[in-house]
Amino acid sequence: MRFSGKRAVVTGGASGIGRATALRLADEGAEVWIGDIDETGGRELAADSGGRIRFQRCDVMRASDIESLIAAADDAGGVDVLFNNAGAGGSRARIDEIEPDEWDRTQSLLLRSVALGIRYAAPLMTKRGGGAIVNTASIAAFQSGAAPIAYSAAKAGVLHLTHVAAAELAQHGIRVNAVCPGFIATNIFTSSLGIEGEARDAANAGIAKMAAGAQPIQRTGTSDDIAAAVAYLASDDAGFVTGTHILVDGGMLIGPRHSW
Ligand code: NAD
Numbered sequence: 001m002r003f004s005g006k007r008a009v010v011t012g013g014a015s016g017i018g019r020a021t022a023l024r025l026a027d028e029g030a031e032v033w034i035g036d037i038d039e040t041g042g043r044e045l046a047a048d049s050g051g052r053i054r055f056q057r058c059d060v061m062r063a064s065d066i067e068s069l070i071a072a073a074d075d076a077g078g079v080d081v082l083f084n085n086a087g088a089g090g091s092r093a094r095i096d097e098i099e100p101d102e103w104d105r106t107q108s109l110l111l112r113s114v115a116l117g118i119r120y121a122a123p124l125m126t127k128r129g130g131g132a133i134v135n136t137a138s139i140a141a142f143q144s145g146a147a148p149i150a151y152s153a154a155k156a157g158v159l160h161l162t163h164v165a166a167a168e169l170a171q172h173g174i175r176v177n178a179v180c181p182g183f184i185a186t187n188i189f190t191s192s193l194g195i196e197g198e199a200r201d202a203a204n205a206g207i208a209k210m211a212a213g214a215q216p217i218q219r220t221g222t223s224d225d226i227a228a229a230v231a232y233l234a235s236d237d238a239g240f241v242t243g244t245h246i247l248v249d250g251g252m253l254i255g256p257r258h259s260w
Contacts, residue, residue: 002235003081004029007073011060011117012086013053014041016186017136020223021083021230026052028231031076035060035069036086060086060113061105067120074124081234082125084117085136088191091150103150110154111161118165122174130173132234135162136226137178139249155180159245166243175242177233182249183211184221216251216258 008025012018013034019041022032026049035058036042042055056072058065073079090106091098114135125131138155140147147155159178166176185208190200208220215221229246232238247253 001029006080008081010083014038017223017226018085020227024227033073070120078128082121082133084114092148106150111157126172133176134233135178137180139182163243178245180247182252
């Protein structure tokens with residue numbers, strides 16, 4: 001019950017990593033506000049949570065939506081934890097073909113959203129004497145082949161934003177860290193394919209299985225694996241940890257499993 005009496009905000013909380021983290025924080029005692037553009041998934045999770053999780057529609061590409069989501073948690077007694085996590089694949093274009101607007105949309109979704117989350121949470125946390133912010137970066141922040149360039153650059157930006165924000169906000173008792181997932185079985189790989197139900201589950205599982213073959217730990221990474229790392233970084237167990245990241249990638253970044 002590391003979050004007993006605390007309030008947390010999770011963006012992208014209707015699905016995948018955000019959903020698992022909202023449940024994990026709630027299981028450990030937090031009141032959780034999730035924001036998402038998926039109103040059906042968000043409302044379902046809130047309804048099934050026995051009042052521990054609340055949903056508010058939030059498009060992280062809109063500054064006012066982010067501000068109002070964080071304010072909702074703060075109005076209930078003060079926001080202690082912010083997980084800036086919402087995201088999608090973004091533009092798949094190569095650097096020699098990407099259009100300026102496509103570039104901007106991907107950065108707005110994945111990088112500006114994180115900056116604005118910190119922007120609106122930090123003054124409120126400062127008033128309370130501190131808080132913990134966790135941002136979702138990616139293995140793509142380090143590895144050029146893991147994702148298209150607009151996504152990878154945005155995630156590398158999230159990492160450095162994390163470092164600089166941590167240095168600026170430590171004086172107010174606010175810690176800022178990042179989690180870097182490897183390949184995790186969620187809807188993110190299939191959200192732009194227009195498939196649903198069993199076909200979608202099969203496609204998600206196929207992609208995650210393929211990734212598992214390239215990792216030293218040869219099992220599929222799950223949203224719960226990431227939620228556990230986020231819960232650690234957001235908790236007082238990580239009270240001396242700021243401006244850094246945890247890679248949760250089954251060892252993918254260190255290379256393939258050795259067979260000798
Ligand atoms: P997911 O598709 O299961 O969940 C993403 C959630 O974000 C969805 O509920 C979606 O509706 C929401 N979302 C998308 N655009 C939004 C917007 N504009 N405003 C608010 N909510 C929005 O995918 P996931 O894998 O859980 O992704 C969560 C985060 O993890 C993303 O930032 C993603 O880039 C990152 N990530 C995922 C992986 C992976 O392998 N799954 C790896 C590295 C990083």
